[in-house]
Amino acid sequence: GAPVAVGPSVKMSKSRKNVVDPERIIADYGADVARWFMLSDSPPERDVEWTAAGVEGASRHVQRVWRLLHAALPGLPPHGSAPEDGAEALALRRATHKTIAGVTADIEGFAFNKAVARLYEFANALARAPEAAPAARREAFEAFALLTAPMTPHLAEEMWAALGCPGIVAEARWPVADPALTRDDTIRLAVQINGKRRAEIEVAADADAAAVEALALADPDVARILGGAAPRKVIVVPGRIVNVVA
Structure with a gap:
């Protein structure tokens, strides 16, 4: 056949035959991944440039968070456990509460792409979370489930259930940041x-x-x-x- 020519980005159009079928994306990756990618790419006032690599990156993120949670579950204390006082626990709690404050402000300002970026960073913090601070790790995972719910509700509900938290995320209270933990020393x-x-x-x-x-x-x-x-x-x-x- 004829060679494929890569042209400039243009809007999806049936006449150009460049429409991406959302049903196929959802069937291949799930609604959470499709939603996460669309919110992560650009602020609401700008068009999204759809790329297969971007969708695959969103899929890897969702799978990574799920793996991190299941790897941590055996060492987590029950829901409601008081966080530890050590330096490692304090560092993780600071990351948790700064993320709560940041994501809350981003969502209230409709800056969903910034909220997604913060949750990417928070996932990295969860990956580095010390095993010596299990209660702080639980607090962090519970906060992540609540904060990611507007973007990836299915992942959030599965995390909430796996953590043994009461009720469902959709009816849970939005987390509130502790001002003492959002200020830098x-x-x-x-x-x-x-x-x-x-x-x-x-x-x-x-x-x-x-x-x-x-x-x-x-x-x-x-x-x-x-x-x-x-x-x-x-x-x-x-x-x-x-x-x-x-």
Whole structure:
């Protein structure tokens, strides 16, 4: 036959014979995968560029989450167990509650592609979740089931049932992020000298301006550029940047 020519992306049209049958996609991959891919590709105001690779990637994600859950199930405590207090548990709980806050804001703003991106990241966090923090892992998996429900409701319900949670996801309360777990203990600030970025420092999130200024001036790169001379002015913009006027 004639060679196949790959042209520019165009809208689906019967006259162009480039229509993708959703029934076939659903039959091959399931409704969850089709929905996940369509929501993940672009914001609502933009067209979706349909690709077979994208659908297959969505399918791999759904299967991966299911495998992660079943691998973790034997080590998870009962529903309602209090999370541990250790450092590993705290790190996972921070990831969980930051994801809850982010996905909630994304869905409320109709930024479904951003919500999907956060859940991809959260799945990676679940894959790295320490076995030494089983209750925190359970909290994370339960949160994932609730957060993914608007995009992949069938996966969410299967996860919820496998976790032994009461009722069904469709009737469960939406998770609420704990503000204490969404705040970072430390933040990174850029340091500019005469308008040029020269360094980056890590400071406590609640550090005052004097402490931030001291850390900025003590940075080796800043000290080298200043050459022992005192700056004429230091302007600290809380949570954003430090401007040094030499």
